[in-house]
Amino acid sequence: MSHPAFEIVRDENIAEINSQAKLYRHKKTGAEVLSLVNDDENKVFGITFKTPPEDSTGIAHILEHSVLCGSEKYPVKKPFVELLKGSMHTFLNAMTFPDKTAYPVASQNLKDFYNLVDVYLDAVLFPLISEETFEQEGWHYELESLDAPLVYKGVVFNEMKGVYSSPDSVMHTLTQNALYPDTTYGKSSGGDPKVIPELTYEQFKRFHRTYYHPSNARVVFAGDDPADKRLEILDAYFSRFERIAIDAEVKLQPRWNAPRAVSGTYAGTIDPDKRRDGMVSVNWMIEPAQSREEVLSHGMLSYLLAGNSAAPLRKTLTESGLGEGMIGGGISSYLRQPMASFGLKGVDPADAGKIEALVLDTLAEIARTGFSAEQVEAAVNTFEFNLREQNTGSYPRGMTYMFNALGTWLHGGDPLAPLSFETALESLKQKARGEHFQGLIRSLFLDNPHRATVKLEADPDQGAREAKVEADTLSSVRAGLSEADLAAVLERTERLKALQESVDKPEDLARIPTLTLADLDRSIRTIPTEECTLGGARALYHRLPTLGIAYLDIGFDLHVLDKALLPYLPLFGRALLQTGTGKEDFVSLTQRIGRTTGGIAQHRGLATRQDGAGTAAWFFLSGKAVPDKFGAMLEIFSDVLLDARLDNRERFRQMALEEKAGFEARLVPGGNGIVDTRLKAGLTEAGWIAEQMSGVSYGRFLKDLVKRIDSDWEAVESVLRRIRDTLFNRGRMVINLTTDEAIWDRAQGELTTFAQALPDTHHADADWSHDFAPADEGLVIPAQVNYVGKGANLKALGFDLSAASAVALRLLNTTYLWDKVRVQGGAYGGSSRFDLSSGNFAFLSYRDPNLTKTLDVYDNAAKALRAEIGETDLVRSVIGVVGDLDRPEFVDAKGYSAMWRILNGTSDELRQRRRDEILATSRADFLALADALDAVAAQGHVVVLGGEAAINAANEKQPGLLSVSKAV
Ligand SMILES: [Zn+2]
Incomplete structure (x- = not known):
């Protein structure tokens, strides 16, 4: 069966991806469609256009944001956010590349999948892209009053300021532009903040007309959805267009004959x-x-x-x-x-x-x-x-196929x-x-x-210099404006704000298709787990089809370690795998790992236990191998656990330098995570440990450690030995195997031998009491944007919320915080996080041009929760939360999750009870969270990672707001 509007170009079975692949061409427009039929429940759709920019105004990027702000069939302000809030999507995003813009979605639920596809197709082909959307997502002049200074605002404008604050991003852009100076790759497709204000609305509209056309589209469908229906859906949209000739060819960069x-x-x-x-x-x-x-x-x-x-x-x-x-x-x-x-x-x-x-x-x-x-x-x-x-x-497999195919297909x-x-x-x-x-x-x-x-x-002067150039440009623009012009800018500013504050008509909102609560599974999904003892160690086994691969995690309880040793853990873990062992150097060990396994990794698990019994804190070594090599993989595990060359000072110094550079590189792109960790460091034990092993404290620890490796190596080495000698024992260990039945039968003997070779010591829990007090802090980094956080522990403040609070939180994130922090504030993102078991709550903003204004938004969040909540919003938010709970996991992740739930005290009964609470969410749950957020406003702590000027300005406005220090 096929569809009369399409001609079939190719039809092949591709065994490697277990798919029937058909390539179609839409007769009328020339649109190309790759249709992959396989048994993957996680269905993927993506439409991609070639969009080579001719300048660095960020035109393709601004358009990518803007088409998702309302379309012909869905004329609401942000259909994308409605989908984000209330669909079962397993992937939902859009990306601008140097030569293409891609719009992929994925879902495991067929009805939901069709909803996502329809909203996306209408968005890219028939977007409203009003001038106000262009100004909001791209750039515009803003004037708060007639005597206020003129400023630039815009979501992409600020996003790119953040990108240009990251040295790694600057290096990446510089390199790409250097190698391809004569082509579209010589421009910044994301947009250079210095150039973005050159873009006009007319150019922006023309760019859409030119490139967002079926004749320039490449569509991928992949998964177990009915194949014929795919073509039907596409033809309904594509047949409204006539074929046009589009020159979107990426020109070849002429070769140089000298470096x-x-x-x-x-x-x-x-x-x-x-x-x-x-x-x-x-x-x-x-x-x-x-x-x-x-x-x-x-x-x-x-x-x-x-x-x-x-x-x-x-x-x-x-x-x-x-x-x-x-x-x-x-x-x-x-x-x-x-x-x-x-x-x-x-x-x-x-x-x-x-x-x-x-x-x-x-x-x-x-x-x-x-x-x-x-x-x-x-x-x-x-x-x-x-x-x-x-x-x-966690990335849908079909999306990997899509991007792999585009590599050749696009050109x-x-x-x-x-x-x-x-x-x-x-x-x-x-x-x-x-x-x-x-x-x-x-x-x-x-x-x-x-x-x-x-x-x-x-x-060191660049930040101030660029800020001055921007201020000078703006004041000369302002000087050139007449009274009437200024009044017009002021009026536009107010009109845009009013538009952003306005709410969509309920009948328009209702047009966005959605599932109903009846479409949702009432029961939790469970993962098979058997428990036994092997060689004196606790063992968990998950009988799952793994296509002949054995996935193994070996965990050790961190509670036996003195608290002073905790910051060493990330580097200690790397040292196990990267220093060599008594019998071979690290080059030879690395090759043995490569020959024998599909990879061995080390990581840590950390959480407040769900059953209230303290903190779950574990060190893991995880590996995967085919059955024939399982024994050989266990030998590697034994070698590194018992015999790693912890005295290898040179390797350890290099790893510490890399770790430190990696931490510093994370400060800007991952600033909200750094702020989150810092906020929680004084709230719970797990929060405090996370700060020691990944937060600002860790960054400062690394800076000092790098010096001590040179000045006092003996002390560093003895710490590493102490960790090994205390941590690795079979009494406080867990073996976690995820694999097919046949492999489990033979693996038990090998695992018993492995466990018996480890020491049988039983250390008591160390004393982890600490005196880290939460404080209001301004952590200075050389950046033009801020990461603003405010948080508290809701349990400590006397609130005992149900799992339904996640629904209220989701609505808060996708409406109030999205509107105030992102759309109106101009930050790249703003959201809140709440962990039910610990009670930790945090508001966080991402690449934020504001500081105290954002804090005001946080302090008023409770009001938004007390406002009338429409039935549609409530249902969508429940669906979104359930969608998150049911995210698909690859088989190794399933086995790991099942183990982690056991280690952190999450029973299936507890999970079902929480799911029931979520499905039964009512207005009372919103009001309960609102009361808690009032307490956060009054008693929460503030942590800001950001530019020195912004932090100082905030302290001038509100004296004593933040105690200031350098982040590292
Ligand atoms: Zn963007």
Whole structure:
């Protein structure tokens, strides 16, 4: 069966992804549709347009935001937010790339899926995109009163200010622009805040007319939804268009015949003692891969060179002492002509020449000597494991297929080619044993003159200088305005605000399709778990179909450790896997892990127990392997747990430097998480530990540790030994295995032997009492945006809320906070979080231009909850919360979740009771949360991570509001 409006171009079975793949062309418009039919319940739809920008005004990005603000069929202010609030989506977003804009959705519920698809199709093809939406999402002048200064406002304008505050983002943009100066990749597709105000509404409208047309669309459907219906849905929309010719071709960058050098700066500080504010990378433009085998080959070469800390190029760079951590790391093929990048961050900019020489010399050396057989075998096994497992984590699998297909499809290639791999892999495996990769290093890098060495360094004056340029521009614009012009700007400001405050008509809101409560499962989903004892250790087993892979987690209870040892845990965990063991160095250990397993990782689990019995705090080592190699994987576990080279000072120093650089890089993009952690540090034990292992305290700890590794290594090493000797014992351990029945039968014996080899000590719980007092703090970072938080522990304030509070919170997040903090405030985001078991509550904003204004919004949140709540809003919010509870998990995550629920005291009875409370949410639950939020307003603590000027201004306005210190 097919549809008369479409012609079929291809029809193939792709065994590797267990899918029937059909490629269609819409006869009337030329739209192309890739229809993948498989048994995946998590259905995916995505429509993508080629949108190559010609400048750095962020036009494609602003349009991506704006089409989701109301359409012909759904003329409400924010259909996207209605979907966010009240659908069972497992994915819902839109993304602007340097050459395309993609609109993907996913859901496990068929009716919900169709709702999402319809709202998205109407949004992209028939958006309202009014001038007010352009101003709100893009940019506009704002004037609060006739004598106030003129300012820029706009969601994307602020979002990009945040992006340009992150040195890593600045480096990324600088590098891409440097390699492709003559093409669309030479522009900033997200938008440069300095250029965004050049964009006009007319250009913006024209961009939509030009590119958002079926003739320029590539659509993907994937999953178990009926295939014929897909074409029916699309034709209903596409048949309203006539075919047009669209020139959206991404032009090829002409090749250079000599390398270039480019440098830039970012707003940041310089350490007067030792400069380490620089980043340097060596980059190449390479020719597009001509076959699937070539794509895999590029991926494998990147892995061989830099895929893990033992890979020769990464190892040489990190051991050089020239920087704190590697950047780049291989070939990325999301641009028409791929790029390759290798470099270092945390460097003295004066060392740029040394770093360039080191990259080139190391590549030349590897091209001469080749990779060892062990290295190649480890890389091949790792690749093959990943290709076969297709573990996309929480990301819908169909979306991975969509983006893989677009890689070739967008530029006129075959969308099916990137979905298969067997033939290509077999052929590459043969070649990998020869000198294939040596030749590739020569042709892609050493003999390729299209190379740019990029250097970025801090400029301490840049922030103030750019702020002044912006202020000067605005005051000269203001000076050029007549009284009447100013009055008009003031009027527009007020009109936009009034529009933002206005509510949609109930009949329009009702047009957004939604599920009803009757469509929801009343019961929780459970995961099979059997419990037993193996070799004296507690063992959990989850009988689930895993396609022949065994997923193993080994957990150790952290309560046995002295509190002073806790900040060492993240690095201690890395040291287990990256220092080597008594019998082999870390290069050889890394290769053994690559040859034997699908990967071994270390991580920590931390939460206030749901049953009120204190804190669950665990260290985990997790690995996966095929049955034949399960025993060999356990040997690796034993080796690293009992015999890691904790005396390897050089490796430990490099890891500490990388960890510190990683923490600093996280401050800006992850600022809301840092604020959240800090707010909760004084509220609960789990919050306090999280601050020690990932918050600002951790950042300060790392700064000091890096010095102590040089000044007092013996003390550091003895701490690491103490952790190992105390933590690893079978008395306070849990074994968690998720796999098929047949593997479990033989694994029990191997796990018993493994457990018996561990010490049988029984340490008591250490004393974790602490005196971290919550405070109102301003943590200074060199950024133009803020992360504003306010929080409290609702239990400590005397409130005992039900699980239904999650519904009230969801509505608060998607209406009041979205409107006030994002739409009107101009922040990229604003939301609240509440953890029922601990009672911890926090308001958080993301890339926020405001500070005290946002705090006022938080303090008035209770009023919003007391307002009349429509039935539609209530039902949608319940659906949204249930959708979150029922998020699909990959099989390894299912087994892990089941274990974690046991470790943190979440029984199935408790989960069902909470689900019942959520399904029965009423207005009383909103009022209960409102009372609690009044208490947060009165007694909560404030933590702000942000620019010094903003924090000082807030303290001037409200003296004593924040005690100020540098974040790190
Ligand atoms: Zn955006």
